[in-house]
Amino acid sequence: MSRGSILAVSAVAAVGVLALAPFWGMEHVPLAALWGGTDDYTKIDILWKIRLPRVAMAFLAGAALATSGMAFQAMFRNPLATPFTLGVSSGASLGAAVSIHLGLAFSLFGFSSVAWFAFAGALGTVVLVYGLTRARRGFSTATMLLAGVAVSFFFSSLILFLQYLSDFTRTFRMLRWVMGGMDNVVGFDDVLGVLPFVVAGILILVYLTHELNLITTGEDLAAARGVDVDRTKMLLFFAASLMVGAVVAVCGPIGFVGLMAPHICRLLIGADHRYLTPATLLFGGAFLVLCDTLARTVLAPTELPVGIITALLGGPFFLWLLLGRSSEVELA
């Protein structure tokens, strides 16, 4: 199959998943609820206030996590890089933990206090990691990777410390937040809040298609081919971090999508970002919609955190990647 047709098939599959997922669940919702062609207002509410926003959010989150994972893997030339490698998720989690620990409960522009604190935590981490890297002059990816990992560990310890200090209920809320999930998405407010970040981030990645290709061949070679390497890395870093920050603020750190989706797409379609970026976007989005649908149906009426599903599917995949496909892992 040519790369074009693989892309077309993924697009069709993604649209299929998006079309079916809202109607799949414990409560049967008729198609007519879409245009209000039913008298059962509960069904219309379930569709419009719960299922559709949730599916939309899952798609946005999946697309954002997958494409930023792809960008970081390219930028660091490291197949194990994820959107969280640079500490965005631990920063967001710390923000959320602080908010929960303080028992804050406000809502601003449709976002909860936890989401605001998480977003601030994510942004703070991005600025901190960038600043630490810059402090050593230049813009070395190795320094950045190490700074990210160090900040990540530090924040994780702070989170544990806060959990230790907090009472049982709050500790549980923190723990639950860190598992990630779309279960608190109600109505389109969250979706509309995250949308501009994700769209802007993905547009920047698309704008940098040629540069992404070249930077995977090595920074030296990219520079020799005429790429302004520092500018490219800075744009990639901020584009990816901002969209991940926005997504994590609402959904918590959902693991493995950002690691897995780009790899699967690279296996299917190759490393050329002209095809890889759209494929990763579609696959990541559709995959998370699917996982979230499973999360809310397998144990219905209880909901599983979607992070558990992605990790259960992602863990074995990760091992397979590590042990089976030796040629890929040589990159590390």
Add this chain to the structure above:
Amino acid sequence: MTDAAGDNPSIEIRDFSFQLGKKQILRNVSFAVRQGEFLSIVGPNGAGKTTLIKCLDRILTGGTGEIDVFGRPLASYRQKELARRLSYVPQADGRVFPFTVEQFVLMGRYPYLNPFSSIGKDDREALSEAMDLTGTREFADRRLDTLSGGERQKVYIAAALAQGADVLLLDEPTTFLDYRHQAEIRELLARARRQSGVTIVAVTHDVNLAALESDRIVALREGSVVFTGTPEEVMKSDVLERIYGTPLLLMDHPRTGLPIIVPNASQEREP
């Protein structure tokens, strides 16, 4: 190439010094690369050869002194503009993402592309020319990570040629290759020079090969230029000892008559 060699150097370096951290890598380096020539930069490990070539292509920035590229200060070039003048083949490094050979060679066209432009007719022509010249067309659809070291080196050179630059900078182009692939790469570079008149600057620690194929040789030791001259001039035991800091055994090459270095037998070993 015309006689203009010397009058209009393609690259001119004057009094260039470069530091990494506290370590002085290059000290007051001065020399010029003439248009159309094959210049080899030789010297022992750690002499600063790779750093020098990276400074020329602005992969490394900083340093003091002046570098002119085709009569203009290096600093006045935008990176894409520079890439149309100079192209670079790095030392072999095993880390490659699964691009196909054709995709990789096409990336050499980056300096001519806009963010949303696709591959045009000029790019196709440059691609096809570079692949023919390097004999890489036969594995155009293979993935980079499935190629042998020799094949991969040809692909890297093809990509650099597709870039359409006037000067090709090569870092140890044949060092990690077996004899057959070494010969093929050298043949290929000679062909590229003949067909497109490209100027070649190659870094190598192998002064034998450098002497066989270059017009001129620049030798570095501990970051300083210790010799500039022709292959005939470098192949003298006192000059070589000054460059490499160890006595070397010379004998005449059976075909060129030029002296070459032969590996000495270890003192420890009885004859």
